[in-house]
Amino acid sequence: MYVAVKGGEKAIDNAHRLLAEDRRGNPDVPELTIDQIREQLKLSIDRVMTEGSLYDRDLAALAIKQARGDLIEAIFLIRAYRTTLPRFGYSQPVETSDMVLDRRISATFKDLPGGQVLGPTFDYTHRLLDFMLAAEGKEIDAPETVETDTDETPRVLEILARNGLMEPPDGIETDGRSEAEKADVGDLTRDPLSFPTNRDLRLQNLARGDEGFLLAMGYSTQRGYGRNHPFAGEIRFGTVSVEFVPEELGFPIEIGEIEMTECDMVNAFAGSAEAAPQFTRGYGLTFGHCERKAMSMALVDRALRSKELGEPADAPAQDEEFVLSHSDNIQATGFVEHLKLPHYVDFQSELAMVRRMRAEFFGEDDDASTAEAAE
Amino acid sequence: MTVETQPAAPAKTDGGPDASNPASAAQRERQAWMSILAKAESKDLADRIGRLQNLPAYSVIRPAECGSVMVRGRAGGMGAAFNLGEMSVTRCVIQLTGTAEAAVIGHAYVAGRDKQHAESAALMDALLQTEQWHAAVKEMVITPLANVAADARRERSGKVAATKVNFFTMVRGEN
Numbered sequence: 122m123y124v125a126v127k128g129g130e131k132a133i134d135n136a137h138r139l140l141a142e143d144r145r146g147n148p149d150v151p152e153l154t155i156d157q158i159r160e161q162l163k164l165s166i167d168r169v170m171t172e173g174s175l176y177d178r179d180l181a182a183l184a185i186k187q188a189r190g191d192l193i194e195a196i197f198l199i200r201a202y203r204t205t206l207p208r209f210g211y212s213q214p215v216e217t218s219d220m221v222l223d224r225r226i227s228a229t230f231k232d233l234p235g236g237q238v239l240g241p242t243f244d245y246t247h248r249l250l251d252f253m254l255a256a257e258g259k260e261i262d263a264p265e266t267v268e269t270d271t272d273e274t275p276r277v278l279e280i281l282a283r284n285g286l287m288e289p290p291d292g293i294e295t296d297g298r299s300e301a302e303k304a305d306v307g308d309l310t311r312d313p314l315s316f317p318t319n320r321d322l323r324l325q326n327l328a329r330g331d332e333g334f335l336l337a338m339g340y341s342t343q344r345g346y347g348r349n350h351p352f353a354g355e356i357r358f359g360t361v362s363v364e365f366v367p368e369e370l371g372f373p374i375e376i377g378e379i380e381m382t383e384c385d386m387v388n389a390f391a392g393s394a395e396a397a398p399q400f401t402r403g404y405g406l407t408f409g410h411c412e413r414k415a416m417s418m419a420l421v422d423r424a425l426r427s428k429e430l431g432e433p434a435d436a437p438a439q440d441e442e443f444v445l446s447h448s449d450n451i452q453a454t455g456f457v458e459h460l461k462l463p464h465y466v467d468f469q470s471e472l473a474m475v476r477r478m479r480a481e482f483f484g485e486d487d488d489a490s491t492a493e494a495a496e
Numbered sequence: 497m498t499v500e501t502q503p504a505a506p507a508k509t510d511g512g513p514d515a516s517n518p519a520s521a522a523q524r525e526r527q528a529w530m531s532i533l534a535k536a537e538s539k540d541l542a543d544r545i546g547r548l549q550n551l552p553a554y555s556v557i558r559p560a561e562c563g564s565v566m567v568r569g570r571a572g573g574m575g576a577a578f579n580l581g582e583m584s585v586t587r588c589v590i591q592l593t594g595t596a597e598a599a600v601i602g603h604a605y606v607a608g609r610d611k612q613h614a615e616s617a618a619l620m621d622a623l624l625q626t627e628q629w630h631a632a633v634k635e636m637v638i639t640p641l642a643n644v645a646a647d648a649r650r651e652r653s654g655k656v657a658a659t660k661v662n663f664f665t666m667v668r669g670e671n
């Protein structure tokens with residue numbers, strides 16, 4: 122079997138050269154540049170950065186180009202590159218309350234302080250193909266500009282919290298960890314996941330998780346598999362500064378700005394023996410503008426808190442081992458796609474076994490079938 | 497571009513160890529310029545530095561190195577920290593050799609993988625710590641870069657503000 126694998130070298134080489142030519146497409150059409158991908162396929166970039174777990178717009182654009190637009194392949198490239206970077210350390214937790222907002226909406230309060238700001242959104246478009254976009258070089262109408270006000274934009278969930286209607290950010294009850302233990306934030310890139318998990322690891326897993334998988338899981342909770350009746354308390358998209366404390370300086374410095382999307386989901390909670398009825402939280406946070414992902418993450422985060430809240434946990438989205446073990450699209454694609462690699466020896470053994478079983482089934486002489494399989 | 501001299505956005509030090517310590521005024525000022533240098537476009541920074549005459553010699557102590565920082569968020573935006581994902585960051589350390597204050601060391605940590613950006617930021621950090629260069633670098637580099645950032649932010653927030661919903665309540669039937 123190994124001989125056959127060695128013999129593929131030339132074919133593999135040629136296949137990759139063919140891939141390179143196909144990637145380029147018709148040479149009469151101008152080649153895509155990294156700048157074009159970065160500037161015009163922003164939401165692809167944002168997804169690749171979030172699930173690739175590395176914020177770098179240019180690298181994400183390069184990965185998308187190399188992967189011919191296959192976003193999971195691009196995420197794979199980013200994950201592989203990420204492992205080559207020395208890690209300088211961990212940032213201070215970003216202050217999303219101080220986000221410079223590009224968008225901020227709430228589905229729970231019409232007149233929230235600071236107002237509803239739509240920002241750049243597909244919401245309220247008619248989803249009709251715009252054939253004008255097929256004509257290149259079309260002038261776009263410059264967006265309207267108004268004088269900015271300086272209204273405060275408090276977090277919607279904190280407005281509820283002031284009235285005691287909302288649980289604290291870390292939940293009604295602590296998960297039994299001390300402050301010191303909480304300061305020791307789990308990191309999936311350093312230690313593999315083991316169950317049961319804490320919320321920090323769950324949130325990291327979900328943040329890296331596949332948007333489609335989380336969307337389906339979140340959707341399942343809405344359809345009744347672990348119903349928890351969500352409202353989009355607040356969705357924010359904008360820019361935050363990242364602070365880091367270099368060891369050699371000993372004080373925090375801002376090292377740059379990143380775009381983020383945040384979703385605070387509000388879920389009614391009927392209360393338990395210990396806790397009064399109130400609202401509970403699900404949380405989603407992503408790099409860039411990944412609103413569907415942030416919302417799905419918040420739904421699944423809340424579903425995975427069912428045990429902590431003493432709710433019946435019998436739906437797939439409430440099963441942390443099921444959700445967290447299958448959310449990563451690179452692990453998933455690795456295992457699914459490895460099936461296409463040579464399994465000749467494995468299959469030979471299966472073949473021999475099935476032949477033997479068939480021989481037994483038909484009452485044939487066992488020796489003959491074994492001899493055949495050994496060929 | 498406006499030429500008004502507005503104070504650089506102060507670095508956020510709330511909750512920092514020295515936030516209330518008056519002795520750390522110098523540190524806060526340094527945090528502010530390091531923030532501006534890190535957030536500036538690399539080419540804008542290079543352009544600004546190009547206008548400084550007779551820059552002193554320096555040696556590179558730690559050559560620009562690309563790496564990553566793991567970005568943390570908080571559960572519910574305000575709760576316990578969790579690891580969200582990494583960002584690419586380049587750092588550099590230089591030491592001035594051609595000034596009266598020869599031991600001055602400049603540090604830089606800047607988002608992205610632009611080594612020139614990191615080295616330039618480290619050089620400016622060092623110069624800003626010297627009496628000889630502080631005023632010039634502040635006037636020629638830091639203030640203009642802060643203005644560029646403030647202008648960009650103002651322009652963007654103007655466009656965003658135009659998408660603010662003004663709800664009104666429909667009054668039915670009565671009149």
